[in-house]
Amino acid sequence: MFGTVRITKDTFKNTHTVNLKLQLKAEESYPGTLIDSFLTKYIVEFDFTRELGKETLIPTVTRVKVHATTMNNPIERTGFLKIGEKTFPLAFGNVSAQTVTTVRTTSSSTANNTGFSSGATNAGGYGASGTKTSVSTQASTAVFLNATFLLKKEDEEAILKSNGFAIRLYSGAEPITIPVVEDDLEKFKEYLNAKPEAGN
8 A cells, every 4th residue: 555656547537646655754753752762753644646637737735644642733734845955835734633542342251260150140250151251441542633735846846856855744833754765755756757658
């Protein structure tokens, strides 16, 4: 799913859509982190899409999904794009925060070693079969910060000539900086250069 450039044809619009999804690590760690490590860095998913027509080229629309915590605020509407040493303002739209709570219940049974059994079953007690059943419930909450932004044609041209670029967004006052370098940069350049095959 991530790191693959896909080209699909839209027969209704008579255009081709080019798509690339990347999952990257931010430079910063989650709020409240005591010790910085690779495991405490924000995970950020990007979904880049551009449209190619016979006479039109619609630059990249980017959907961003930040894996965050309950201490994070939604993404601010202004951020930055840094290409090489130059910094440009970025405008974020469709900003939202999504909280997902997952509840996991596990149960385990142990034998009643006394050799006796009781006639009723209750949670955490001995059942008729002479076994004791324990039930535990764990809840975990994940927060996803969502937004979209546009890359202009000039941005794309500058990225093609660059050795890397970075996207800076803000969760409230918390900065989140995502560098796109090395293999991920090469994938992004492949995405920018992608064209439908002749006859398609």
